Amino acid sequence: MRIGAIVLAAQDVERYLKAVLPFMDSRDPSIGAALRRHRKLERSTLGPLIDQLTMASVSPCDDFRQQVGELVKRRNDVVHRFAETYGSQLKTGQHQQVVASLWVLEASLLAMRDALAEAVACLLEALRDTTFLxxxxxxxxxxxxxxFRRAARSVPGS
Incomplete structure (x- = not known):
């Protein structure tokens, strides 16, 4: 159950990053350019999207980069390397440690998902109140x- 929730939360993070990232490039801030950048991101996966987010970040410290990089690594360990990551713990009966690790990862992804959903909502509202006014x-x-706000509130884990 936890693994499915982790995959779904990571997919939400990817979707929200694809909505926000096109507007974080100031070289050409036009709506047309943002839409073109959005189309280029359609097939991007979590790792490259996070890389793009950290490159666009104005955070003065590397802590943000490290945290989101670790989050991607932990997600990849579950999705792509589950047996290598947790196999020995499961074989030796350390099920509770594995479950606890999965809970922590899910909580981290849900927190990122919720923060990005709020960023998307603010972006949509800014477009509403400027471009569409x-x-x-x-x-x-x-x-x-x-x-969008109703849908974001109704997502499980919110």
Missing amino acids: GTPEYGEMVEACAS
Whole structure:
């Protein structure tokens, strides 16, 4: 059960990163350029997306980079190297330690997912209140923003 929750949370993180990252590039801040950058990210996976996030980060310390890098490593250990990572513990009956490790990873991914969901909501609301303000589509953006916030609140683990 925990492994499935970890995979789903990581997929949410990927999806939210793909929504936010195109707007973090200041070279061409136009909506058209952001949409082109978004299309380029469609097939990107968690590791490269996190790399892009850390490169775009204005954090003055390496602590952020280390933490998200470790999060990706731990997720990859579960998804790609489960037997190598946990096999010996499981064979020696240390099931509780494995479960505890999976709980911690899931909690970390859920925290990142929730922070990114809030960033996406703020981005949508900023677009609503700038780009779409005074346009015929403004009402649709109001509903889209409200719908996104409702959906983000209803996600299991929130």
